[in-house]
Amino acid sequence: MAEFALAWVLGVFGAVIGSFLNVAIYRLPREGMSVFRPLRSFCPQCERTLPWYENLPILGWLLLGGRCRGCKISIPSRYVVVEVLAALLFAFFGYRFLSQHPMAFQEGLGKSLESTIVLGTGLLLAAVCLVVTYIDLDFKIIPDEITWPGMALGLILSVAAPLIHDESWVYLKLAGNLGWERHLAALTASFAGLACGILVVLMVGWLGSLAFRKEAMGLGDVKYMGMVGALLGADGVLLVFFLGCVTGAIGGLIHRALTGERYIAFGPYLSLGVLLVLIGRREIMTFFLETWPGFVRSILLG
Ligand SMILES: [Zn+2]
Structure with missing residues (x-):
């Protein structure tokens, strides 16, 4: 029961956050604006400030029928899509978290706090994925305002809540097999992930530029994977990058067939990789490390 309650609460919270993410997507890449300035939302066409009820997530857009009441310009459906996606992701992570850790919030202050940080970290990463996807689609950049603080936050959260890394290979080796103090092990796992994320994109980008004689990866992608590595560990970020490359x-190919353009934004595919890993890290790992090789072996050996 509690997991349904948490899913509903986080679903509504996610819709509100989604509405804030829309503001971030619009303002972060634009000069002279910040996420909090101006404070009130406005129509980019007629600059009319929106009253509070038009600002309600999902409902506001439906209420207006997808058009600005002032100038009748149509409001892109993307705004609702981001809010709905954020709501669904938040609800899903809340539900799954509590069904996997039923006692998460009743284990005493220290452990409850750590559980809350783990859940919050998942929600934060999901939100970042949405913002990065749309900013990269629009402007072909991933803003430093996200990636630099993200890398620092990844290290800090890892020390604050080592539980974040309970699926990271480096953490399990250090804290489990070698008996390291767990906060130190988590910080090390976070550093290893950060370095691994940066290095793998730099290396593949360098090989790509040798092969295609043009820039294959941007520095934004490098820093983005550094941030993801700090939060998901070395094996986590490698899996994300692999999934990003496959889906990308x-x-x-589809994008090129439809539009003739050769350049694609990589951020959305990396973000898809992050979401897939957040949703089913263990299942995906098992598939690629056990199910798939087993399948290939059974075919080769008849
Ligand atoms: Zn307007």
Whole structure:
């Protein structure tokens, strides 16, 4: 029961956050604006300030029928899509978290706090994925305002809540097999993930530029994977990057067939990789490390 309650609460919270993410997506890449300035939302066409009820997540857009009441310009459906996605992701993570850790919030202050940080970290990463996806689609950049603080936050959260890394290979080796103090082990796992994320994108980008004689990856992608590595560990970020490359290759081919453009934004595919890993890290790992090799072996050996 409690997991349904938490899913509903986080779903509504996610819709509100989604509405804030829309503001971030619009303002972060634009000069002279910040997420909090101006404080009130406005119509980009007629600059009319929106009253509070038009600002309600999902409902506001439905209420207006997708058009600005002032100038009748149509409000892109993307605004609702971001709010709905944020609501669904938040609800899902809340539900799953509590069904996997039923006692998460009743284990004494220290452990409850750590559980809350783990849940919050998942929600934060999901939100970042949405923002990065749309900013990269619009402007072909991933803003430093997200990635630099993200890397620092990844290290800090890892020390605050080592539980974040309870699926990271480095953490399990250090804290489990070698008996390291767990906060130190988590910080090390976070650093390893950060370095691994940065290095793998730099290396693949360098190989790509040798092969295609043009820039294959941007520095934004490098810093983004540094941030993801700090939060998901080395094996986590490698899995994210692998999934991003696979889906990006497929997406790139489709994009090229439809538009003739060769360049694709990589951020949305990396973000898809992050979401997939957040949703089913263990299942995906098992598939690629056990199910798939087993399948290939059974075919080869008849
Ligand atoms: Zn307007």
